Amino acid sequence: MKTTFMKSTLAAACCAALALGAAFVPAEPAHAISFGSSETKAELPDFVKLVEENGPGVVNISVIKNARTVDVPGFGIPGFDERHAEIFRRFGFPMPFEFGGGKERIPEQRGTGSGFIISADGLIMTNAHVVEGADQILVRLTDKREFQGKVLGTDKQTDIAVVKIDAKDLPVLKIGDSSQLKVGQWVAAIGSPFGLDNTVTAGIVSALSRNLPSDQYVPFIQTDVAVNPGNSGGPLFNMQGEVVGINSQIFSTSGGFMGLSFAIPIDLAMQVKDQLVESGSVTRGYVGVYIQELTQELADSFGLKTPQGALVTKIEKDSPAEKAGLKEGDVITSFNGKKVTSSVTLPMIVSTMKPGTKADMTVVRDKKEMTISVTVGTNAKAAQEAAGAANSHKLGVTVRPLTKEELVQADTSGLLVEQATGFAAKNGIMPGDIIVSANGKLVKSVSDLQAACQKDQVLLLVQRQGGRIFVPIRFTDDEKDAKK
Incomplete structure (x- = not known):
């Protein structure tokens, strides 16, 4: 629509000039077309310089969740046995659970998102949902270089994550002040919608401090900037080329853009980032x-x-x-x-x-x-949950201390594994396991486990169903320091 409007306007201007016998004066370029009187001019924004200066600081993030096998619960219906299950199968009735329980194979899953560089030595900000549960993270720059990424910490409440890559002298984006935003102000987004790297879209701020039902901690910036799957985690810029938000959510009935997109204010995001870099978790x-x-x-x-x-x-x-x-x-x-x-x-x-x-x-x-x-x-409970989640970024487990009842039942102290991914899952750690010790020292808190995982390897003593086994885990990447 903008292109058509500009072409017709220029043509009309040329015809008018010739009819009056005036000398032809070239029209102003598209990025500076003025409207109104000479006293009150409104100009269309010029995004060219913004994109040229800031595009290299935006990255594409690809994630892989490895194929895995999970336990599937049984039917649990009295009198229901394998004979009844076979009748269901033969007549084509859906069988969401195998009789008596079993195993379900979940294939490899891949996803893509966006992020942006905040330090020359490789700190990258993105959304927590982009890297959640990822076993492998690949960060691709605009110059086609690729790096393996490691999650330093995530905060689900604000949907913020910090990823680290091993690199130097990277282009760093300028951080703005989201509290200075005004409704109607021009903004632009750069990201990877549907995997299309460095795609630029623009619009205006539609509303500020927008509260969404699912997020009680984030006063979202609402815009009409076109944001689609893959844009998540990418920066929202003001016209000074400063990052004022992180694109996070859209409202859609079709799965695509419908004119309502929401960004996390950068002021809040940077507060969360500081805590994640320092401790891997957020205390509220x-x-x-x-x-x-x-x-x-x-x-x-x-x-x-x-x-x-x-x-x-x-x-x-x-x-x-x-x-x-x-x-x-x-x-x-x-x-x-x-x-x-x-x-x-x-x-x-x-x-x-x-x-x-x-x-x-x-x-x-x-x-x-x-x-x-x-x-x-x-909030002691929230802090405990955050501490447990914080440890998952390296070992790949979400853990919590045992309750009094669990201590008596297990007849041991340690940390209960609630979720296992990454290195932990690859080495056989399972939900329900109790990590008793790490490198020969009893594990009494999440910080004890984090301290034991600082080096390249750790030896865990794990209790499972009353028995105990030693599990050695080596923290090595298949393509360490990969640079393509």
């Missing part, structure tokens, strides 16, 4: 309240002019909120100087705060405004 602030959205009727009941704020419905026992004196029925209208516009705003604000930080809350209680100070804490 926590105050321990259950909240609900305000309606106009509720706002009237609590003495509020507008239905803005977070209504407290429950206080967790021994939580920072309880210690601070917060009560059920309080309406939190601001936290640490930031306005709480809705119930989804509060978790976003609190989660980005460092545990131990003191903050003031503005609270409406009994139709009167008051200030309450709280010391932000840590």
Whole structure:
């Protein structure tokens, strides 16, 4: 549509000039066509320079999940045996589970996404869902060089991942300030939709701080930039060539672009990145309240002019909120100087705060405004889950400490394996195993296991169904330092 419009405009301009007997003046180039009077000109943006300068910093990420065999549960129907199962098979009825359980072979799976370089020595940011469960990660640059990638850490809550490649002197993208974005501002995306490297699309910011039902920690940037499968993890640029977001999701009824795409603000992404690089996991602030959205009727009941704020419905026992004196029925209208516009705003604000930080809350209680100070804490359960997930980036296991009941039943201490991929799965580690020791030292925490996996190999003592076996694991890539 733009090309057709520009051609017809230029033709009309030429005809008008000739009819008036005026000298022909070449029209302005397409990237600088002006509209309106000389006092108020609007120009179409020029993306050429932006792409030339920043395209080399965008990478294609290909992932491979190896073929594997998983256990399939049995029917579990009393009186149902192999004879009944055979009747089902002969008459063509679907058999989602084999009688008595069995094994299912899952073939190799491949996927593709995008990422961008944030340090000259090979740090790359992308989406967590792009590299989730990957056994092999291949990063391809615009100059066709390819590197094996290693995941330093992922955060599913914000869909952020950091990947490392062994390289030097790489082109680095400039990081912008997403808090300065305005609705209607031009933005551009570079990525690999459907595997087509360095594809450029553009549009405008449609909305800011958009809250999606599945994400309570991310105030998404909504745009109308064309984003499709494979764009995930790629950068969103402002017109200064600065990264202001990471393309993450689209709204679609067909699986393709429909004018609604969502990017993670780069300010939040960089906070998450710093923690992932430092420790491999993310620790979030926590105050321990259950909240609900305000309606106009509720706002009237609590003495509020507008239905803005977070209504407290429950206080967790021994939580920072309880210690601070917060009560059920309080309406939190601001936290640490930031306005709480809705119930989804509060978790976003609190989660980005460092545990131990003191903050003031503005609270409406009994139709009167008051200030309450709280010391932000840590959700112990979430921290434990994050620590367990953090270890999976090298060994390939998600683990957690044993519960009191499991300690008694297993008659041992250690870490319970909840998921096994990568090196762990290749060497026979399975969900349900208990890692008792690593390199001869008892494993009492996730940090103990992480410390043991810092070198090129580790010797694990694993307990399985009452028996114990030693499992040696060597961390080597089939194509280490590959450069093609």
